Amino acid sequence: MTDISILDLVRIREGGDARRALDCARDLARHAEAWGYRRFWMAEHHNMSGIASAATSVAIGHVAAGTSTIRVGAGGVMLPNHSPLVIAEQFGTLEALFPGRIDLGLGRAPGTDQLTLRALRRSPSSADSFPQDVLELQAYLGPVMEGQRIRAVPGANSNVPLWILGSSTFGATLAAQLGLPYAFASHFAPDALDLALDVYRAHFQPSGQQQAPHAMAGVNIIAADTDDEARRLATTQQMSVTDIFRGTRGLSHPPIDDIDDYWTPTEKIQAQRMLACSIVGSPATVARGIEQFLQRTRADELMIVSDVFDHQKRLHSYRLIAELFKA
Structure with a gap:
């Protein structure tokens, strides 16, 4: 049976404000939990007056605190905007607070415009190191190795499940190589949907997290x-x-x-x-x-x-x- 999940953009509506948007997200997740939805994800966007989920880990904590069983996570965190260590600490903290319920979807787009990207103190070239950053983040969330001097606290050995998000074959290939579940953003970038899913399934390599390919598709x-x-x-x-x-x-x-x-x-x-x-x-x-x-x-x-x-x-x-x- 196909699982169903929700991506909430936490939109700020005319006549409302950010608090109202976040509370509505929490209320929706509470209902979705009762209706059988598997996950409730929110996405990182910056400098957008109509979206209230820029501080994605904080928004996830707000929603997770109002629910009890539904998985809550990021769909996704734009990893080039951040240090992998900081994301490991944030999501390790969420996992400590809400064990077994946190997902971490990762994207390589900035989630904003180039001017805002500079305000985030990130270089446009940061996306080039996305595969290495995913591996570094995965290591911080995994077991502590002998002699490891830098640890995510909380975060180490939390094994928060990672997802690769994408709208092209780049993300599909990376998810397949790393043996991670893959979510395609066909709800707003549908052009490469069929090809990306074919590439992901054809090249998938089993991993400690995922033994078989798991493909999610976005749909409005x-x-x-x-x-x-x-x-x-x-x-x-x-x-x-x-x-x-x-x-x-x-x-x-x-x-x-x-x-x-x-x-x-x-x-x-x-x-x-x-x-x-x-x-x-x-x-x-x-x-x-x-x-x-x-x-x-x-x-x-x-x-x-x-x-x-x-x-x-x-x-x-x-x-x-x-x-x-x-x-």
């Missing part, structure tokens, strides 16, 4: 009682994506009746390409879409993004999705 799913209502709710995400192309990222907007009043024909093409892995509709429509997506990807797990403006309607969307999988 918005479910509502009717197709029309779901399409209306989806305009929130469509506007957010359009704003990216305009360079005007801001707070999450409430849905509108006609998205064609918001975007231009060119923006529509760009947004539809970026959101190609999306399933929007009533339970029956969503069920068909999920079946087709699973037939295409053979994913072991789906990482679901349901970017709905109203918190109660977002809960309803995720509940409907969970009910489909139970059925």
Whole structure:
């Protein structure tokens, strides 16, 4: 059976603030736990006024403290922005507080623009050492070796499970070589989905963490009682994506009746390409879409993004999705 998990962008919505966004994330995770979702992940983004998860490890602690069984983690931490030792200490601390429930997904993109990257005191070339940084981080989280002088405290011997995140064959190849689970960001960068999954499965080498390949695929799913209502709710995400192309990222907007009043024909093409892995509709429509997506990807797990403006309607969307999988 395919596992289902949640990626929450912790969006700050018009009329709300960061505290509201973080509390809504915690409330969603609490419900998701009861509905049978496997994981609840948040991602590192910087200098974005509409996203509240920049301090990703802190946000994970907030959500984990409000839940009891669901795995909580990063999808992901952008490792080139950080020292591997510091990340080992942060996630070792989370593992000490919430044993057996912490995941650490790793990406090599900066998660921000070049100006902000300099404010983080990181060089754009930091991404070049991503494979070595993953190995260094893995060593800090693993057993202490004889003569090892630098240790992550907490963190050493915590063995927090690592994931490689990506949107190209680079991450797929690295995950396969290291024997780690792989999550493909098809919810916003779908172009290389099929090729990356093929590369990962073909070249996977078993490791101490993972004996067989485990592929997760991101997918946008918005479910509502009717197709029309779901399409209306989806305009929130469509506007957010359009704003990216305009360079005007801001707070999450409430849905509108006609998205064609918001975007231009060119923006529509760009947004539809970026959101190609999306399933929007009533339970029956969503069920068909999920079946087709699973037939295409053979994913072991789906990482679901349901970017709905109203918190109660977002809960309803995720509940409907969970009910489909139970059925």
